[in-house]
Amino acid sequence: MSRRTRRGGGPPPEQRRGPVTARRGQVEHSTTDQRLLDTRSPASFVHSDPWRVLRIQSEFVEGFGLLADLPPAVTVFGSARVGRDEPEYELGRRLGAALADAGYAVITGGGPGTMEAVNRGAQEAGGLSVGLGIELPFEQDLNDWVDLGVSFRYFFVRKTMFVKYAEAFVIMPGGFGTLDELFEALTLLQTGKVTRFPVVLMGTAYWSGLLEWLRSTVLGSARIKPGDLDLVTMTDDVDEAVRLILEGTGRAGPPAAATSGDETTSEVGGAAAAGGAPS
Numbered sequence: 001m002s003r004r005t006r007r008g009g010g011p012p013p014e015q016r017r018g019p020v021t022a023r024r025g026q027v028e029h030s031t032t033d034q035r036l037l038d039t040r041s042p043a044s045f046v047h048s049d050p051w052r053v054l055r056i057q058s059e060f061v062e063g064f065g066l067l068a069d070l071p072p073a074v075t076v077f078g079s080a081r082v083g084r085d086e087p088e089y090e091l092g093r094r095l096g097a098a099l100a101d102a103g104y105a106v107i108t109g110g111g112p113g114t115m116e117a118v119n120r121g122a123q124e125a126g127g128l129s130v131g132l133g134i135e136l137p138f139e140q141d142l143n144d145w146v147d148l149g150v151s152f153r154y155f156f157v158r159k160t161m162f163v164k165y166a167e168a169f170v171i172m173p174g175g176f177g178t179l180d181e182l183f184e185a186l187t188l189l190q191t192g193k194v195t196r197f198p199v200v201l202m203g204t205a206y207w208s209g210l211l212e213w214l215r216s217t218v219l220g221s222a223r224i225k226p227g228d229l230d231l232v233t234m235t236d237d238v239d240e241a242v243r244l245i246l247e248g249t250g251r252a253g254p255p256a257a258a259t260s261g262d263e264t265t266s267e268v269g270g271a272a273a274a275g276g277a278p279s
């Protein structure tokens with residue numbers, strides 16, 4: 001900030017603040033630093049939308065910063081309400097292991113149930129196990145088998161990460177959260193926002209009814225076009241799911257292995273093992 005004052009008949013008082021020129025009554029008598037450091041303003045601004053935009057931005061920056069170096073990854077969705085003694089938990093565990101064996105890092109929502117099973121399978125098979133958690137109204141920790149985790153305040157920021165850092169989705173049986181994730185993926189594919197992105201439904205008994213309804217009612221009343229139903233494939237077999245992903249992404253062979261922090265060669269896993277995030 002520079003300031004000139006009028007002497008006699010000279011120029012009017014003037015102040016430069018960066019690109020701004022202020023004259024006469026617009027001249028401020030404190031510096032920007034003084035106003036930042038000397039005053040305490042009411043804290044209510046942290047609940048205003050402009051401030052929220054900064055918080056949203058910082059979630060994107062944190063997420064992009066942490067995940068940018070992730071090796072080829074597959075995101076798996078599924079119910080938060082599956083118990084450890086249920087067959088579906090075992091299926092999730094086997095799927096996590098099969099994806100890790102194929103060289104993929106595995107991303108989940110970092111929560112309990114199927115998410116935990118998939119992280120657990122990947123982690124136990126020596127793969128890179130990633131959890132993108134979400135702040136919920138009740139206490140919610142990342143499950144114990146997440147080796148690299150970020151927790152988000154905003155669902156929509158987290159959903160961007162699921163798509164941006166994976167090359168395929170596997171959708172296991174689930175409720176509203178899982179259905180939301182399935183239909184978001186299908187909408188992104190249908191509208192060409194993502195391409196070459198396999199979506200595999202695990203569990204024919206669970207998903208057949210939905211696919212049949214999509215065919216008879218939704219396609220039947222021309223609300224989608226016939227090819228739209230080809231955007232998704234259904235199987236019960238974890239090896240088949242991995243094969244569909246490798247083929248659907250155009251990979252001739254498996255991706256370069258994504259290993260966990262213990263024996264990792266990847267920067268992301270190394271940062272996780274060291275307890276820090278790449279900057």
Ligand SMILES: CC(C)=CCNc1ncnc2c1ncn2[C@@H]1O[C@H](COP(=O)(O)O)[C@@H](O)[C@H]1O
Nearest residue numbers: 077078079080081109111134174175176177178
């Ligand atoms: C026991 C309970 C409700 C825990 C909630 N804890 C959660 N933690 C992390 N992600 C979640 C959670 N609930 C829902 N989600 C998101 O929604 C999906 C599961 O929702 P749902 O159970 O199908 O509808 C997951 O793939 C995940 O991305």
